[in-house]
Amino acid sequence: MKALKIGVKILVPLLIIAAAVYVLDWFGVVKVRDTLSRVPVVGQLFPAEKEQEESTAEKIARLEKENSQYKSEIARINKEKEELKKQVKTLEEQLNSLTAVTGEEKKETSGEEGGEEGIEKLAAFYAAMKPQEAVAIMNYLDDELVVRILSAMDEEQAGKILAAMEPRRAAAIAAEMTVESEGR
Numbered sequence: 588m589k590a591l592k593i594g595v596k597i598l599v600p601l602l603i604i605a606a607a608v609y610v611l612d613w614f615g616v617v618k619v620r621d622t623l624s625r626v627p628v629v630g631q632l633f634p635a636e637k638e639q640e641e642s643t644a645e646k647i648a649r650l651e652k653e654n655s656q657y658k659s660e661i662a663r664i665n666k667e668k669e670e671l672k673k674q675v676k677t678l679e680e681q682l683n684s685l686t687a688v689t690g691e692e693k694k695e696t697s698g699e700e701g702g703e704e705g706i707e708k709l710a711a712f713y714a715a716m717k718p719q720e721a722v723a724i725m726n727y728l729d730d731e732l733v734v735r736i737l738s739a740m741d742e743e744q745a746g747k748i749l750a751a752m753e754p755r756r757a758a759a760i761a762a763e764m765t766v767e768s769e770g771r
């Protein structure tokens with residue numbers, strides 16, 4: 588019981604002092620954080636208000652910088668997206684025109700002698716393209732037509748197109764071209 592009385596005698600004045608310091612800090616009379624920040628060990632737990640404001644300002648600056656970087660990245664990606672849309676549109680147009688031309692060529696080659704002239708036109712059309720673009724379209728054509736088109740092309744350009752193709756298909760088409768050239 589005696590220990591309790593001693594504990595109360597010590598605890599009550601400490602609570603009164605703590606309450607008084609809190610009220611004085613609240614009214615701005617005493618800057619408790621500034622005072623505590625100067626105490627060696629306790630200062631790490633209670634940084635001064637100026638340090639907190641500076642770190643907040645630094646965080647805001649860092650976040651604004653990151654935000655501007657993200658915005659520029661989004662703008663770059665959107666620009667790239669638009670360029671890719673344009674390329675897709677161009678390739679679709681080329682595919683549609685080639686599909687129309689190959690449809691006409693199939694009609695012409697189904698029994699008429701003038702089919703070779705159409706194949707030569709197709710060969711010239713594909714030769715004017717980049718090999719990757721030509722392969723992208725030729726992937727939709729049957730091997731027989733591709734063989735006839737490549738056979739009508741300059742050997743160097745036909746080789747570039749074959750090199751851009753998927754290896755198995757390129758090998759099959761090259762084999763057919765060899766058989767066709769031997770049959771002539």
